[in-house]
Structure formats: structure tokens, C-alpha cells
Amino acid sequence: MDIEKWTKLGVEVATEYGLKILGAIIIWIIGSWVIRKLIGGTRAVMTKRGFDESLQKFLLNLIGWVLKILLILVILSQLGIETTSFAAILAAAGLAVGLALQGSLGNFAGGVLLMIFKPIKIGDLIEAQGEIGVVKEIEIFTTKLIGLSNKEIIIPNGALSNGNIVNYSTEGTRRVDLTIGVGYDSDIKKTKEVLMNVLTSNPKVISDPAPTVNVSELADSSINFAVRPWCKTEDYWAVFFESTENIKEALDAAGIEIPYPHQVEIHKNE
Incomplete structure (x- = not known):
């Protein structure tokens, strides 16, 4: 066995590939440090701008994986391995996944928009x-x-x-829209007064904006009033149901008729 020959070959191989391996290790250390700094900076920006926590985790993981794949490609290139084929495989895989998950990607994009613009x-x-x-x-x-x-x-x-x-929650208040019909024999001013008293006596009805009561329509069998109280958003249904019930009781107490369909029979004597 030619020890000198093999020793010389070993030194050549170590010289040629050792420097590449050492370079790859240095690139990995520096690259990993840069990735951590980028991830940390991105997380700080997202937190400062109020990004949703679930969106932060997803985007940071996505960014981390993309940067790590790029770092691996750089290291492979440093070791002398052809990376063009790897890039082509990744691009083809990305295209295939994108085509297969068109709907899911659309939903993902929609989720990102909802979390960013709120x-x-x-x-x-x-x-x-x-x-x-x-x-x-x-x-x-x-x-x-x-x-x-x-x-x-x-x-x-x-x-x-x-x-x-x-x-319905953005402004903090909502308007309750009620339509109340009374008979044509009813006094309009008195009816408006009764309806307004019902609204102003309800503690859940706010004064600003003020509630309103107006004649909205002269219908076939009734005078219709547009009754419009305002309330906090969380009190909407309470005001809706309470106002409906209290209006019926107040109109009955005031002797104001709420019309309903009548059928008239006419008997003719021969």
C-alpha cells in the first residue's frame, strides 16, 4: 500500500472539501443568526401594529421556513452541489400545491386581510x-x-x-325601527304623545340621538307611525320587545284602536 500516495490524496481532499465544509458551517451559523434577528424584528413590528396572535404565528412560521430553505440552497451551492434542479423541484411542487389548494389559499388570503384591516x-x-x-x-x-x-x-x-x-357594533348604538298602525278615528297628536311617552319612559332608550315618532303612511286601513328609538347595541332586542309590548298596553289604556282585518256581512231583505 502506497501510504504516501493515500496521505497526499487525503490532504488534497481535505483541503478541497474541508474549506467548503467549513464555509458551509460558517454560512449556517451566520444565516441562522440573521434569520432569528429577522424573525424577531418581524414579530416586534407585528405586535406593535396589533396583528392577531394566530396570524403572527402562521406568518412567522411561514417566513422562517422560506428563509431556512433559501439558506439550505445557499449551503448546497457552497458545497458544490447543483441547486438548479432543487429550485425547479420546489417551484413545481409549489405550483402543484397552489393549484390543488386554490380555495384554501383564497380563504387564507381572506383571513390575512381580515386580521390586518380589522x-x-x-x-x-x-x-x-x-x-x-x-x-x-x-x-x-x-x-x-x-x-x-x-x-x-x-x-x-x-x-x-x-x-x-x-x-352593528362599530358605532356602539343602534336604531330600533318599529311601525305602529292605528285606526283612522285616532287623534294623531295624542297618538304621537302616547308613543313618545312609551319610548322616553324606557331607561334603555338613549336621549342622544333622540327617539322620534312620525306619521309614515296613510295605509288602506290604518295610519302608520314610524317609531324610532335609539339604544346601545347590546340592548337592541330588549328595547325592540319591550317597546312593542308597552306600546300595545299604552294604546289600549288611551283608548286608541290598533286596527285589524274586519269582515262585513250585508244581509238584503227580499
Whole structure:
């Protein structure tokens, strides 16, 4: 065995690849440190701007994996391994995943938009996609509502972000719209006074904006009044039901008739 020959070959191999391996190790150490700093800086910016915690975790993990893959490609290139094929494989895999998950990616993008621009937040009463409910949770792909009958409603974020959203909680107050009909024999001024007294005597009805009572229509069999009390958002249904009941009792006490369909029979004597 030619020991000198093998020793010389070993030194050449160690010289050629040892420097590359050492360079790869240095690149990994420096690259990992840079990635940690970038992740930390990104997390600080997201926290300062009030990004949702679940969105932060998802985006930071995504950014971390992308940077680590790029770092691995750089290290492979440093070791003399052709990385073009790896890049092509990753691009093809990304395209295939994107095509297979078009709907999910749309929902993900919608979730990101909801968490960044915050048109809704947890606890808001909203109407969207034909559903009404209180926002329970905003996730990456879906948003969960609690419906008025305590049912859970799950709406894809893609549809939610691209559709109309009515947020009843943003302003903090809501107007209750009631239509009350009385008979044509009723005194309009007295009726308005009775209706207004019902509204102003309810402690849940706020004074600013002030409640209003106005004649809205001269219908076929009734004079219709537009009764419009304002209240806090959380008191909406209480004011709606209490006002409806109290108005009926007050009109009865005042002798004001609420008309209902009548059938008149005419008998002709021969």
C-alpha cells in the first residue's frame, strides 16, 4: 500500500472539501443568526401594529421556513452541489400545491386581510353571507359566529372578505325601527304623545340621538307611525320587545284602536 500516495490524496481532499465544509458551517451559523434577528424584528413590528396572535404565528412560521430553505440552497451551492434542479423541484411542487389548494389559499388570503384591516373583531354583531351573529373567533381560513339562536356559524374567510359586511357594533348604538298602525278615528297628536311617552319612559332608550315618532303612511286601513328609538347595541332586542309590548298596553289604556282585518256581512231583505 502506497501510504504516501493515500496521505497526499487525503490532504488534497481535505483541503478541497474541508474549506467548503467549513464555509458551509460558517454560512449556517451566520444565516441562522440573521434569520432569528429577522424573525424577531418581524414579530416586534407585528405586535406593535396589533396583528392577531394566530396570524403572527402562521406568518412567522411561514417566513422562517422560506428563509431556512433559501439558506439550505445557499449551503448546497457552497458545497458544490447543483441547486438548479432543487429550485425547479420546489417551484413545481409549489405550483402543484397552489393549484390543488386554490380555495384554501383564497380563504387564507381572506383571513390575512381580515386580521390586518380589522373590519370586524371578536364580540362584534355582524351580518354577512346571509347570516347574523356575534363573532366568536377569526381563524386563518374561517370565521366563527354565534347565531342569534346560539348556533355556531362557520363562514369561509374568502367569501367573507370579498362580500358585504354589516357591522352593528362599530358605532356602539343602534336604531330600533318599529311601525305602529292605528285606526283612522285616532287623534294623531295624542297618538304621537302616547308613543313618545312609551319610548322616553324606557331607561334603555338613549336621549342622544333622540327617539322620534312620525306619521309614515296613510295605509288602506290604518295610519302608520314610524317609531324610532335609539339604544346601545347590546340592548337592541330588549328595547325592540319591550317597546312593542308597552306600546300595545299604552294604546289600549288611551283608548286608541290598533286596527285589524274586519269582515262585513250585508244581509238584503227580499
